Amino acid sequence: METLLEIIGLSISYQTKKQEIKAIDNISFTVKKGEFVAIIGRSGCGKTSILSAISNLIPYIGKIKFYNDKGLSTNRPQIGYMLQRDELFPWLTIRQNACLPLKIKNNYTKEKIEYVDNLLEKYGLSAFKNSYPNQLSGGMRQRAALIRTLAISPSLLLLDEPFSALDSQTRISVCDDVYNIIKKENKTAILVTHDISEAISVADKIIVLTERPANILSMHEINLNKELSPLKRREEKGFASLFETLWGELHK
Ligand SMILES: Nc1ncnc2c1ncn2[C@@H]1O[C@H](COP(=O)(O)OP(=O)(O)OP(=O)(O)O)[C@@H](O)[C@H]1O
Ligand SMILES: [Mg+2]
Numbered sequence: 001m002e003t004l005l006e007i008i009g010l011s012i013s014y015q016t017k018k019q020e021i022k023a024i025d026n027i028s029f030t031v032k033k034g035e036f037v038a039i040i041g042r043s044g045c046g047k048t049s050i051l052s053a054i055s056n057l058i059p060y061i062g063k064i065k066f067y068n069d070k071g072l073s074t075n076r077p078q079i080g081y082m083l084q085r086d087e088l089f090p091w092l093t094i095r096q097n098a099c100l101p102l103k104i105k106n107n108y109t110k111e112k113i114e115y116v117d118n119l120l121e122k123y124g125l126s127a128f129k130n131s132y133p134n135q136l137s138g139g140m141r142q143r144a145a146l147i148r149t150l151a152i153s154p155s156l157l158l159l160d161e162p163f164s165a166l167d168s169q170t171r172i173s174v175c176d177d178v179y180n181i182i183k184k185e186n187k188t189a190i191l192v193t194h195d196i197s198e199a200i201s202v203a204d205k206i207i208v209l210t211e212r213p214a215n216i217l218s219m220h221e222i223n224l225n226k227e228l229s230p231l232k233r234r235e236e237k238g239f240a241s242l243f244e245t246l247w248g249e250l251h252k
Contacts, residue, residue: 001032003067004077004156004188005054010062012049023049025213026062031156031188036179038191038199041209042250047192051158054190055079080154080187084161086145088133095120095129098148105152112151119147123181138166139174146178150185157182157189163198175202176231196246200239201230208249217249 012024023046031037041047053060056076066073088097098116102108120126123143133141142162149157162178163171179202182189193199199206200222208217224236233239 001034002069003030004033004035005031006063006065006067007050007054008063008065010050010053010060010064012046012053012058012060022213024053024060025215027209027214027216028062029207029216029219031190033188034186035204036182036189036191036202037205037207038193038203039207039209040193040196040199040246040250041214042211043194045209045212046214047194047209048160051081051160051190051192054156054158055081077156078152078154080149080152080157082145082149082157082159082162084164086133086138086141086165088141088145088148090133093130093132094125094136094144097133098144098151101148101151107152115153116147116151119150119181119185120144123147123177137170139170139177142166142174143177143181146181150181150187155188157187159189159191161193162191163193163195171198172231176229179230196243196250197234197239198230200224200242200246201233206246208246220246 008028010024010027014021014023027050039047039050049058052058054064066077068077092100098120099108099113102112120129125140125144125147128136128140136144163175166174175198191199191202203222206220206222210217220242224233224238228236
């Protein structure tokens with residue numbers, strides 16, 4: 001697999017009136033095209049900060065390099081960022097919400113709208129296209145939010161605890177849905193979570209962060225059967241021992 005993203009010596013500090021808070025301390029890792037990387041760490045250790053730096057929303061030290069088919073890219077690719085809460089606008093219909101990034105990016109073309117309509121259809125939301133977010137279940141809203149994220153055809157998806165507002169059972173099935181959509185659409189993804197099982201069930205690679213200022217405590221290549229859905233992977237041999245290892249690392 002080719003490299004899509006390379007992070008070298010990333011450090012992030014926040015300046016407040018009283019002090020400097022060092023969130024990230026010298027982190028390096030790579031993400032390959034098509035790879036699903038999960039970053040886990042305790043609350044407040046700096047997970048969101050890493051995604052913010054990748055999206056160029058905050059200042060940082062170090063290098064964040066992107067690659068395309070021709071090698072090192074001078075531009076940042078389209079990045080889709082999905083947040084903890086679905087952030088759908090209540091006064092817009094599902095279709096209007098999903099098409100919103102096209103309007104913002106001034107890319108509201110027939111072709112792009114068709115792409116969004118297709119995604120809504122393919123992932124079971126076409127009957128709810130003209131409904132408002134409060135008429136949908138939490139899981140459906142998360143799916144709609146993912147489709148909105150996909151509208152601009154990002155080559156990299158950043159998922160910041162996208163399932164944390166859901167109850168634990170819905171969470172597992174929505175995670176399955178979202179995973180399938182990401183895989184079918186051939187996307188590369190970085191998922192931030194503090195749910196160890198969730199990370200093991202979706203990831204090709206897990207990066208474990210230390211407490212703040214975060215650096216990398218360990219990195220694990222996950223070799224569970226990738227043909228299985230995240231839900232089924234939870235039953236695989238090896239899942240439980242991985243869970244134990246990661247739990248141990250996070251609770252040292
Ligand atoms: N804008 C900011 N100004 C000052 N400090 C900040 C700012 N954003 C984050 N921090 C601090 O940086 C540290 C890392 O924050 P970050 O949001 O990246 O953690 P996180 O791992 O995503 O946490 P959580 O799991 O709770 O979402 C925290 O101590 C936080 O207080
Ligand atoms: Mg966070």
